[in-house]
Amino acid sequence: MLKFDKQKQIESVQGALALRTQIEKVVDGLWEDGFDGIYFFGIGGTWASGMQAEVYMRGKSSLPVFVENAAEFNTTGNRRFTSRSIVICSSVTGSTQEMIVAVEKIKKIGARVFGFIDREDTPLANICDYCISYPGNEQLKFYMTANRFMFKNGEFPEYERYNSEMEENLARVLIEVEEQADGFAQEYAHRKLAYVKEHPEMPHYFVGGGNQWGATYSYAMCYWEEQFWFRTKSVTTAEFFHGTLEIIDRDTPVTLFMGEDEQRPLAERVAKFLPKVCSNYTVIDTRDYELRGISPEFRGSISHLVMHGVNNRVDAHLEQVFCHPMQIRRYYRQFDY
Amino acid sequence: MLKFDKQKQIESVQGALALRTQIEKVVDGLWEDGFDGIYFFGIGGTWASGMQAEVYMRGKSSLPVFVENAAEFNTTGNRRFTSRSIVICSSVTGSTQEMIVAVEKIKKIGARVFGFIDREDTPLANICDYCISYPGNEQLKFYMTANRFMFKNGEFPEYERYNSEMEENLARVLIEVEEQADGFAQEYAHRKLAYVKEHPEMPHYFVGGGNQWGATYSYAMCYWEEQFWFRTKSVTTAEFFHGTLEIIDRDTPVTLFMGEDEQRPLAERVAKFLPKVCSNYTVIDTRDYELRGISPEFRGSISHLVMHGVNNRVDAHLEQVFCHPMQIRRYYRQFDY
Incomplete structure (x- = not known):
């Protein structure tokens, strides 16, 4: 890999x-x-x-x-x-x-x-x-x-059990996520290249909510914009239905980040909507990953790390497929502004 | 008009x-x-x-x-x-x-x-x-x-004077803003049409901070995306420098909303940066409007209303120039989702 x-x-x-x-x-x-x-x-x-x-x-x-x-x-x-x-x-x-x-x-x-x-x-x-x-x-x-x-504050009675599970399993689980995601990531990167060749100016839409929102926002901005120079727009799963939905059509590239915290139902609503109007969307759902050794009630608390693992693989393939080293910057820290 | x-x-x-x-x-x-x-x-x-x-x-x-x-x-x-x-x-x-x-x-x-x-x-x-x-x-x-x-809470000692000024001047001032902005708005709408004909998929970037951020975010999403079906991306003046700057190049359409509240210096930083890398940006600056009768110290508190006045004119011209009635929706409230 x-x-x-x-x-x-x-x-x-x-x-x-x-x-x-x-x-x-x-x-x-x-x-x-x-x-x-x-x-x-x-x-x-x-x-x-x-x-x-x-x-x-x-x-x-x-x-x-x-x-x-x-x-x-x-x-x-x-x-x-x-x-x-x-x-x-x-x-x-x-x-x-x-x-x-x-x-x-x-x-x-x-x-x-x-x-x-x-x-x-x-x-x-x-x-x-x-x-x-x-x-x-x-x-x-x-x-x-x-x-x-x-x-x-007395709001985390399962603290010890939680930490034991994480200390025992998290590092391995995140490795397993990357291994499982690699095939998808390669295919996704090639699909992106083919799309960009046809549609060089089209932004890619990222939608996510809850603890996926930070992932969505920063993945779109700090990775795709800053490190790959891809046009993106990010929007929360809640706000998607109050404007952005109108500019999604058949060929619009959309990636939905689905996690397992309390806001999952908002992501599910987007997942249900997209196929009605779009044939070019991708859903990355943390539920598709086994996370062996992590109790169901703790999965939501690491959804953003799981997504980060998947995106690590996407980045590795994008870097190769696009022949674009992630370290280079056009402007950031290159001159005073 | x-x-x-x-x-x-x-x-x-x-x-x-x-x-x-x-x-x-x-x-x-x-x-x-x-x-x-x-x-x-x-x-x-x-x-x-x-x-x-x-x-x-x-x-x-x-x-x-x-x-x-x-x-x-x-x-x-x-x-x-x-x-x-x-x-x-x-x-x-x-x-x-x-x-x-x-x-x-x-x-x-x-x-x-x-x-x-x-x-x-x-x-x-x-x-x-x-x-x-x-x-x-x-x-x-x-x-x-x-x-x-x-x-x-004892944090607004000039409350009575503030309200007198607003009650006496605000309605007129906002009308004057629209009258002054109309020529610009017409030109901007035509420029947008010419650009979109050449670049139908390119998003338009809106940048704004402080009390302009709500204006920037909702103008990009609730007006341009929802009502005009234009692709947009909005970003704050603070965050612009942490990713989005990298995908601005010579022909990228960018509109900067500048207001007069405490975050104006952040907008000034964007205004200073843009001409170095882009030749297709527009600055809408509330300071360009006289706002007769409004004391300098109160201008910041209505910057977002001034911007709204300017955008009202832009909307009116876009609707006409693009032959796109602002009332129509593709999806919103058209079917269950």
């Missing part, structure tokens, strides 16, 4: 899960000190991960959990954000411009910052009150943090 | 502003009873209007103000939403499917609902605790409500 180092990926996920003791220590300390709000801060892909964590907690937790876009915070601000607030953030480079400005503002207000900053000794890593530096697995780190907060 | 009944529009806005006494009475009553959160509920265009109200208050008010998407509330729910919460909503038809389900759920929880339901004696109008039925002007009604809450 292309770009697939099984052992390395297993170790990466297992290592992230092993951060639990550290994460618990930080969250428990923050809990002891008290807070008036938990804010997932981000921009671009990290903002999308924050949206996933917020929607994950929204229906389960009475804790005041919010998502804040760094650039919006730097301009509009947020009067509800105080010295008693907690910030959770993540950065691979540790140098995202808008996040540095935001964290400086946050520190002036006096709030506490818990950062997953992959590179140590970077501007962001140095300014955090609590920092864990471990590469990748951003969404998993956020969910582990969310889970601990819910546990502390 | 096409589809432009000056007297009718003046009366419409003036009538909405005259709802102030009623709105104040409702808000003051809600204030007396207390609350743990103010939730702007909506879906599609009304959700977008809620986003505008929330971002308007975010930087100015310590009140707990949130936006909630009806379909997400019906599935994911929101554990922070309680019997002490207040719902503000709006509907033209009074029969939006997702909103009816949401309001029934809200009533079961025991929260209070303040609705602007244009048609009396509809399912939504009948279920609200407080209902004002007056046609159109949704965004203005939301802002009037927001303003009263901020006044009650």
Whole structure:
């Protein structure tokens, strides 16, 4: 399989899960000190991960959990954000411009910052009150943090069983997802190439909701737009029916991300609608993956990781089929703007 | 001017502003009873209007103000939403499917609902605790409500002066905006037609932030997609730099909505970037409109209404130039889905 180092990926996920003791220590300390709000801060892909964590907690937790876009915070601000607030953030480079400005503002207000900053000794890593530096697995780190907060709030009685299952099975399960998805991914990438040759300007529509929305939004923007230079539009399963449906016709390329959280019925509604008006849609449904060892009631909490696994395979094939290295950028960080 | 009944529009806005006494009475009553959160509920265009109200208050008010998407509330729910919460909503038809389900759920929880339901004696109008039925002007009604809450919370000392200015000038000013914008709108519509003939599948990119984001999102989706069947993608000025910028090239059609609220610097960054990589962009800047009688410090609070005025003219010309009546729908409410 292309770009697939099984052992390395297993170790990466297992290592992230092993951060639990550290994460618990930080969250428990923050809990002891008290807070008036938990804010997932981000921009671009990290903002999308924050949206996933917020929607994950929204229906389960009475804790005041919010998502804040760094650039919006730097301009509009947020009067509800105080010295008693907690910030959770993540950065691979540790140098995202808008996040540095935001964290400086946050520190002036006096709030506490818990950062997953992959590179140590970077501007962001140095300014955090609590920092864990471990590469990748951003969404998993956020969910582990969310889970601990819910546990502390008495909203996650199955916390120990949940973690045992994840620590025992998640890394393997995500590998199995990639292995199972590879054939589909190859076919999908070739289909995309054939389509783009005929329709170079047509956007590809991505639809997803719940904890798939962050995946949908960032996959369309941070992967297809930024890394492949494909035109896309993303829309939630809820909002799809309030505008976007009208421009779907027979040949419009649509990919629906279906997960297994509470918003699955909204995705099912889209899945039921699409074949009536479109013959060029694809459904990626996490339910099609066995996830051996994960209890049915926990599947929804990793739907976005399953989708990420599928999309890893799609990316590997797109990169090859389109002869387009994912590292190259036209403009991003190429000149000042 | 096409589809432009000056007297009718003046009366419409003036009538909405005259709802102030009623709105104040409702808000003051809600204030007396207390609350743990103010939730702007909506879906599609009304959700977008809620986003505008929330971002308007975010930087100015310590009140707990949130936006909630009806379909997400019906599935994911929101554990922070309680019997002490207040719902503000709006509907033209009074029969939006997702909103009816949401309001029934809200009533079961025991929260209070303040609705602007244009048609009396509809399912939504009948279920609200407080209902004002007056046609159109949704965004203005939301802002009037927001303003009263901020006044009650001691965050709007210039409230009386603000309202005097609006009641004296807003209706006329918005007419003047439409009159000034009409020439531009006609040219823009013709340019769009010429472009679409050459590039029938290319999406049109709309970029906007702050209280222009609701305008940007809903204009792209509820107007261009739903009413004109044009392909679009909307993105915030903050997020534009984290993916979407990469697929903008010389001929990509981009329209930037610039307003005058706190997020204007983010729009300025996009305005500065675009000419470096694109020769087919349009900037609509509310600052180009005089707004005679409106103090500089209040302009930002009506930027979205100014943009709406400009877009009214664009719509009128698009409808004519494209020979596409805005009322027709391919699918929406045409069959069950």
